Amino acid sequence: MLQGNSLAARDVASFIHPYTNLATHLDKGPLVIERGQGVFVYDDTGRDYLEGMAGLWCASLGFSEPELVEAAIRQMRALPFYHTFTGKGHEPSILLAEKLKAMMPFPASKVFFANSGSEANDTQVKLAWYVMNARGEPRRKKIISRNKAYHGVTVAAASLTGLPNNHRDFDLPIANILHTDCPHHYRFAEAGETEEAFASRLADSLEAMILREGPETIAAFIAEPVMGAGGVLTPPATYFEKVQKVLSKYGILLIDDEVICGFGRTANMFAAETYGITPNSMSVAKALSSAYMPISAVVVDQQMFDGMVEESRKIGTFGHGYTYSGHPVAAAVALRTLELYEERNILGHVRDVTPHFQKRLRGFADHPLVGEVRGVGLLGAIELVADKKSKRSFAPDKGVGTAAVARALDHGLIVRGIADSIAFCPPLIITQAEIDLMFDRFAMALSDIEAWVAKGNLR
Numbered sequence: 001m002l003q004g005n006s007l008a009a010r011d012v013a014s015f016i017h018p019y020t021n022l023a024t025h026l027d028k029g030p031l032v033i034e035r036g037q038g039v040f041v042y043d044d045t046g047r048d049y050l051e052g053m054a055g056l057w058c059a060s061l062g063f064s065e066p067e068l069v070e071a072a073i074r075q076m077r078a079l080p081f082y083h084t085f086t087g088k089g090h091e092p093s094i095l096l097a098e099k100l101k102a103m104m105p106f107p108a109s110k111v112f113f114a115n116s117g118s119e120a121n122d123t124q125v126k127l128a129w130y131v132m133n134a135r136g137e138p139r140r141k142k143i144i145s146r147n148k149a150y151h152g153v154t155v156a157a158a159s160l161t162g163l164p165n166n167h168r169d170f171d172l173p174i175a176n177i178l179h180t181d182c183p184h185h186y187r188f189a190e191a192g193e194t195e196e197a198f199a200s201r202l203a204d205s206l207e208a209m210i211l212r213e214g215p216e217t218i219a220a221f222i223a224e225p226v227m228g229a230g231g232v233l234t235p236p237a238t239y240f241e242k243v244q245k246v247l248s249k250y251g252i253l254l255i256d257d258e259v260i261c262g263f264g265r266t267a268n269m270f271a272a273e274t275y276g277i278t279p280n281s282m283s284v285a286k287a288l289s290s291a292y293m294p295i296s297a298v299v300v301d302q303q304m305f306d307g308m309v310e311e312s313r314k315i316g317t318f319g320h321g322y323t324y325s326g327h328p329v330a331a332a333v334a335l336r337t338l339e340l341y342e343e344r345n346i347l348g349h350v351r352d353v354t355p356h357f358q359k360r361l362r363g364f365a366d367h368p369l370v371g372e373v374r375g376v377g378l379l380g381a382i383e384l385v386a387d388k389k390s391k392r393s394f395a396p397d398k399g400v401g402t403a404a405v406a407r408a409l410d411h412g413l414i415v416r417g418i419a420d421s422i423a424f425c426p427p428l429i430i431t432q433a434e435i436d437l438m439f440d441r442f443a444m445a446l447s448d449i450e451a452w453v454a455k456g457n458l459r
């Protein structure tokens with residue numbers, strides 16, 4: 001265990017880090033980040049890192065946007081806090097709801113605010129149940145998610161998440177949460193199966209699950225358009241079209257989790273547009289405020305809102321909400337973020353630089369350690385494999401992905417390892433020259449890994 005009075009030692013003495021190996025952290029200590037500038041962050045020794053993940057897929061406008069700081073200060077001075085319970089309101093949350101609703105790519109009715117993606121998705125589960133009770137269909141309680149999905153870590157959201165690490169030893173998932181197939185063509189398609197045929201097989205499998213469980217017991221299906229923390233898995237062609245057909249056949253709500261994909265990430269304002277998705281409700285967070293303040297939202301259609309009002313008529317107060325739902329400072333910062341997206345045509349910029357980003361990303365496809373390169377917009381992943389031809393992965397205990405992330409850090413690049421897939425999700429403001437720098441730094445890390453693999457005989 002680190003000793004002494006350094007910031008690192010004080011961290012180890014007092015701080016439980018989320019998503020960290022708590023045992024190794026005791027010896028290793030933290031990487032202390034001190035400040036940010038554009039797409040770069042700087043540690044406490046002054047070293048720069050290109051933030052290839054926008055933090056946690058979130059700091060869309062980079063790490064030094066003064067307009068967002070000003071928006072926070074202005075609101076702090078005017079009204080630092082007021083709640084929105086019992087019919088109270090304030091301008092920032094009202095204007096933000098109005099703006100978000102107007103931006104939605106589906107016929108949106110109303111907006112509910114929370115503080116994180118997890119809270120938004122817990123709200124989604126509760127709303128699905130609430131609305132089904134309102135409709136007089138109280139048996140419809142099951143929610144279908146997917147293997148490798150990531151929807152957060154609160155009790156219901158972690159249950160929706162389809163990753164073993166979020167369930168194991170936490171006694172999850174809770175009842176009524178089901179997981180259907182992961183739509184990753186490279187890993188799960190049969191030999192010679194086209195994307196379209198794979199999508200048809202998965203839609204058939206979803207329908208079989210619905211019939212097996214009884215359609216009258218299923219409330220909703222939740223999906224990320226591109227599965228983020230599961231490995232940046234882009235859907236196979238025709239997947240959402242076929243899945244939506246099955247859902248509407250059985251009257252099942254579709255919840256679109258755009259916590260990563262929303263606000264330009266896939267080179268459309270929402271990935272619902274990229275993949276032709278028409279949901280009943282959407283979760284957004286992260287880039288909603290460029291991550292400068294914690295805020296998330298659930299946007300519902302008229303059908304869902306009607307159900308909520310109906311239930312309220314019967315039983316009284318809608319018994320759900322957070323102290324900080326629509327927090328005025330967070331709402332003011334989010335509102336300014338959405339305005340900046342428009343004023344600066346951030347979507348136009350993303351569209352301008354996406355071809356270069358994707359070209360550089362896909363430039364790694366021929367590398368002997370690279371099994372698959374995938375991505376859309378300013379989102380991508382490179383999957384490292386032991387055997388390119390057979391797609392055989394490295395043994396998990398070899399830690400190849402972890403080593404690649406560490407080598408990238410040595411070269412001044414922050415990326416995320418998801419098993420042996422390396423994810424890229426830079427701030428949306430990244431320039432073409434910075435995209436080059438990001439992938440040049442990654443190329444150096446990959447060369448190190450190649451040498452390490454050759455020496456360590458890991459195959």
Ligand code: PMP
Nearest residue numbers: 116117118150151152228259260
């Ligand atoms: N949904 C998706 C798609 C996410 O990627 C995340 C976070 N990475 C969440 C939900 C949970 O968000 P939070 O960490 O803010 O609770």
